[in-house]
Amino acid sequence: METQKVDMFIMTNGKFFESHQVAQIRERLIELDDSKWSLIQTLQFKDPTTSLIVSLLGGGLGIDRFMIGDTGIGVGKLLTCGGLGIWTIIDWFMIMGATREKNIAKLQQAL
């Protein structure tokens, strides 16, 4: 794939991935065939900041986990009232990383 296209993709979507993985993503995209560009362009990534806001407001009910696609964990949080509050606190700090991991898994699936 063209370097210019890849750099544009990284500039637009870099915030959705872990910083230490961006270089690897760039390399993989450069090696990738041009035919996959349209597919990659259509991918919708979850914003880690939005997840954090949802976690702060609805973390006790597991809404943050439902939002990023962790339905099982979300149900667990919902039934335990956010792990009696402990799980909610932990997720305030973990949800951004979890969202970025989900985004990279989504990208890897597309590649």
Place this chain on the structure above:
Amino acid sequence: MDKSFGIYYSNNNDSDTYLDCNRSSGPKENSFWRLQENGDMFKKTSICNTSYLFYNYELDLEYYKRSMINVAKFAYEPGEHEAEKASSSYLMSLIALIAGLPLPIINLLATLIFYLGNRKGTYFVRWHCTQALLSQFSVLFINSYGFWWTISILFSSQCITNSYISYIIAIAIFNITEFIVTIYTAIQTRKGIHIEWWFYGNLSNLICKPQQ
């Protein structure tokens, strides 16, 4: 006779330097110091050519001049998000400690779950999660004893003794110290600076290994 036998490395701060005898090759990075035997003295040279001489006993003094909190060189330069996650492990333990008061186990549970959640993370993140977890272990034992002692005084016929007061003062000092050190480490780790605590740092080095 000049004989290179080890390298000092420092974060441009002499109180943080220590001798690493395992490194026998030359300096690799700007912050590294080369230590050379020069007669009965030692010459310490940095990459920027500022060198000075000092005696053998000074070397020993400097070797043991490791403070309770050390700024150490990590195996690699951590990324922005790695530093954020590592810093979060300390911050989260503090918030859990405050939220869980007066129960002494909430902070340990929170740190343990955070550690388990990051066990597949990068080496830097895992290392700092391990250090945060280990520090919470000792806090648990010390605080639990004080907590149940207080409960027994409140709900049974036991009375307040001098030993009880001294123990409460001791755990208050311990907790405040731990609190301050944790805040300092969280701030430094957020900047990507690797902080090793006395005892817990060595223990974390033994437990946490880089993934092959």
